[in-house]
Each structure stands twice: as C-alpha cells, then as structure tokens.
Amino acid sequence: MTSRLPISPQVFAIFSALVAEKIGFHYDAADRELLGDKLSARALDAGFDSLLDYYYFLRYDPGGAAEMDALIDGLVVGETYFFRELAQLELAVSEFVAPRVAAGGRPRIWSAACSSGEEPFTLAMLLAERGLLDKVEIIASDISVRALSRAQAGVLGPRSLRSNAPPPPFAERWLQVTPDRVVVSAELRRAIDWRRINLLDASQVASLGQLDVVICRNVLIYFHDNTARWVVKNLSGALSAGGILLVGVSESLFRLGTALACEERGGVFLYRNAEP
Ligand SMILES: C[S@@+](CC[C@H](N)C(=O)[O-])C[C@H]1O[C@@H](n2cnc3c(N)ncnc32)[C@H](O)[C@@H]1O
Incomplete structure (x- = not known):
C-alpha cells in the first residue's frame, strides 16, 4: 500500500x-x-x-x-491553551472593556483565530469573574471547521491546560477537569458567538461590523509579510474609534507597518485605533 x-x-x-x-x-x-x-x-x-x-x-x-x-x-496549526498570554487579556478587560461598560456601552470583542476556543473561553472567564459577561458581545472565529466544532462542544483534551503557570483559582468554577478531558461550562459556551471566518476575506471580516477589541494572536506568524499586511489592514478597518488590536507576544506589527498606534501598558503591548 x-x-x-x-x-x-x-x-x-x-x-x-x-x-x-x-x-x-x-x-x-x-x-x-x-x-x-x-x-x-x-x-x-x-x-x-x-x-x-x-x-x-x-x-x-x-x-x-x-x-x-x-x-x-x-x-493549520491549532496550538492553543487556556490562560495563554493572560496579561494581555486581563489588560483588555480591565482597561478597555470595563470602562466602556461603565460608560453604558456594550463592547464588542472578537477572538479572530480562536482555534479550539481556549482563548475566548479564557476571556469569557475573566469577564464573568467581573460580572461583565452579559454586558458584552464576544465573537470567536477560525477557519478550521474541526477546531470550531471542538470549541462549540466545549470538550477539550488535558493539554488545553498546559500553561506554565498554574490555572488561576477561578478556573475551577468554569472548567470541569478530569484526567482525560476538560469540559467548559455551558454558560461560557453560550456566551460566545462562534463563526467561521477566513482572515484573508475582507468581506467576511467587514460583515462583523465595528469591534472594540480584536484579539488575533499567534496566527500572523504563518503568513507571508504581504498577506499579514493585508490581514492587519482588514482587522484595523474593523476597529471602532479607540478600539484595540492584540497580537501574540512574539508578533509585532512594526515590520509590517500599521496606521495603528503601538502602546505599552504594564509590559503589555497593544495597537490602538485613533479617536476621532
Ligand atoms: C496557533 S493557533 C492560535 C490560537 C489562539 N489565537 C492562541 O493564540 O492560542 C492559529 C489558528 O489560526 C487559524 N488560522 C490559520 N489561518 C487562518 C485564516 N486564514 N483565517 C482564519 N483563521 C486562520 C488556525 O486554524 C489556527 O486555529
């Protein structure tokens, strides 16, 4: 054979x-x-x-x-795990999402290449812990049908908890962990709007409308520079005024060039769209 x-x-x-x-x-x-x-x-x-x-x-x-x-x-490479690069997500929640909710808004957040969902689930836990989960809209997308169906089922393998740091104490409220699997609470699964979106497709990205926080981590590295530039342009175009884009800690937009302003806050780098 x-x-x-x-x-x-x-x-x-x-x-x-x-x-x-x-x-x-x-x-x-x-x-x-x-x-x-x-x-x-x-x-x-x-x-x-x-x-x-x-x-x-x-x-x-x-x-x-x-x-x-x-x-x-x-x-595709679906490498991901819960609580990955957690400081970025905490910063997005405390400095961008919480103030917008306090001001009466309903922030829209997009996890743009979410693989099997550990990233948006982590974000949803952080929001739930602050009582913000039902005050925001969370969209999570990927190109992989298989990864998305695992995310939607909310049943993941033990490697989804392979972060170097121990899980934060609140994890046990949302994750049911046994030796062979991790089951995500139905409340978190329901709170996320799962979509299949190809980041190369400008019309699919535009169909999401304006977003306050876009999280696109650990995927630009797989693209050729010209493709990565195109994707960043599409994502930037989807940001609301003052909205932020987070990329992976080992990724940078400097090489690609961007109209977004790079800011550093407590060791976390983010890219921000100008206010009018
Ligand atoms: C390494 S994972 C990153 C997952 C998560 N963002 C994280 O940082 O843990 C990269 C994901 O990008 C997705 N991906 C690759 N090319 C894509 C494309 N053109 N459009 C949308 N998603 C894509 C893959 O399917 C994969 O799930």
Missing part, C-alpha cells in the same frame, strides 16, 4: 499557490517534503493515488470545496 505520494517541483508550486490563496500560508521550496506529507495523507484518505489528480479535484470538482475544508483542517 502507498504511504506517501511523490510531489514534483511543479506540483509543489501549484499546491503552494493554492494554499497561499486559500489560507495565506506560505511554503518555501525547502518545505516541499513537509507539504507533500500533509497533502499525501489527505489525498490518500480521499481515495487519490496522484497529487495532481487531487489538485484538479480540489480546484475544479463540485466536491472540491468540502475537500478543501478537510485539507485546511490538516494544514
């Missing part, structure tokens, strides 16, 4: 262009075998014995779109 399909430089070139077009991931020539392995696994599962045939199917067959979704699930 074939366990891996060969990938010629030409087939690699058309596949890397397809993947860049669909999800923005950039594969260099040096990644040919890596991409070949991922494509092979999916193509063989789908019953193909040639990557070129698989490519034609994805591009031109009516069933290609559903298979593309399955391929995307196999290509």
Whole structure:
C-alpha cells in the first residue's frame, strides 16, 4: 500500500499557490517534503493515488470545496491553551472593556483565530469573574471547521491546560477537569458567538461590523509579510474609534507597518485605533 505520494517541483508550486490563496500560508521550496506529507495523507484518505489528480479535484470538482475544508483542517496549526498570554487579556478587560461598560456601552470583542476556543473561553472567564459577561458581545472565529466544532462542544483534551503557570483559582468554577478531558461550562459556551471566518476575506471580516477589541494572536506568524499586511489592514478597518488590536507576544506589527498606534501598558503591548 502507498504511504506517501511523490510531489514534483511543479506540483509543489501549484499546491503552494493554492494554499497561499486559500489560507495565506506560505511554503518555501525547502518545505516541499513537509507539504507533500500533509497533502499525501489527505489525498490518500480521499481515495487519490496522484497529487495532481487531487489538485484538479480540489480546484475544479463540485466536491472540491468540502475537500478543501478537510485539507485546511490538516494544514493549520491549532496550538492553543487556556490562560495563554493572560496579561494581555486581563489588560483588555480591565482597561478597555470595563470602562466602556461603565460608560453604558456594550463592547464588542472578537477572538479572530480562536482555534479550539481556549482563548475566548479564557476571556469569557475573566469577564464573568467581573460580572461583565452579559454586558458584552464576544465573537470567536477560525477557519478550521474541526477546531470550531471542538470549541462549540466545549470538550477539550488535558493539554488545553498546559500553561506554565498554574490555572488561576477561578478556573475551577468554569472548567470541569478530569484526567482525560476538560469540559467548559455551558454558560461560557453560550456566551460566545462562534463563526467561521477566513482572515484573508475582507468581506467576511467587514460583515462583523465595528469591534472594540480584536484579539488575533499567534496566527500572523504563518503568513507571508504581504498577506499579514493585508490581514492587519482588514482587522484595523474593523476597529471602532479607540478600539484595540492584540497580537501574540512574539508578533509585532512594526515590520509590517500599521496606521495603528503601538502602546505599552504594564509590559503589555497593544495597537490602538485613533479617536476621532
Ligand atoms: C496557533 S493557533 C492560535 C490560537 C489562539 N489565537 C492562541 O493564540 O492560542 C492559529 C489558528 O489560526 C487559524 N488560522 C490559520 N489561518 C487562518 C485564516 N486564514 N483565517 C482564519 N483563521 C486562520 C488556525 O486554524 C489556527 O486555529
């Protein structure tokens, strides 16, 4: 039985262009075998014995779109965990969300590449602990259908709690932890509006309307600079006046350039849209 399909430089070139077009991931020539392995696994599962045939199917067959979704699930990196880079989320809640609620607003918050949901669930816990959960709107999205269905079910593996720091004391009110799984409380799951959104698609992003806090962490690193610039432009366009964008602690917008102002607060970096 074939366990891996060969990938010629030409087939690699058309596949890397397809993947860049669909999800923005950039594969260099040096990644040919890596991409070949991922494509092979999916193509063989789908019953193909040639990557070129698989490519034609994805591009031109009516069933290609559903298979593309399955391929995307196999290509994305869903690495995430509860309480990751917690200081950023705490700052967003205490300095941006809470004051807006106090002023009578109903802030809108978007976790823009939420994977299996640990990030928006962490945010929802912080809000609930301050009595703010029903005073905000939380949208959480990802491109991966598989990741989103895990998030919506709220049943995650023990690795979702692999943060270096111990979970904050309030975690036990919201998470039911057993040796083999972590179950998120129904109240948190219900509080989040789950969507499938491709960050490359400007019209999907614009369909969310204006947002006060956009959290887009640990995904820009997978994009080529031009794609990352495009995504940041789309996200910036979705921010309300004075709204903020949070990116991962190892990501920076300086290299890409942005009209947003970079601010530092207590060691946390954020990007803020100008007030009128
Ligand atoms: C490493 S996870 C980050 C999860 C979370 N934000 C965190 O920091 O823990 C990256 C996520 O980005 C998603 N992603 C990749 N490309 C995307 C795209 N073009 N549009 C939307 N989501 C995308 C992946 O499916 C994956 O779930």
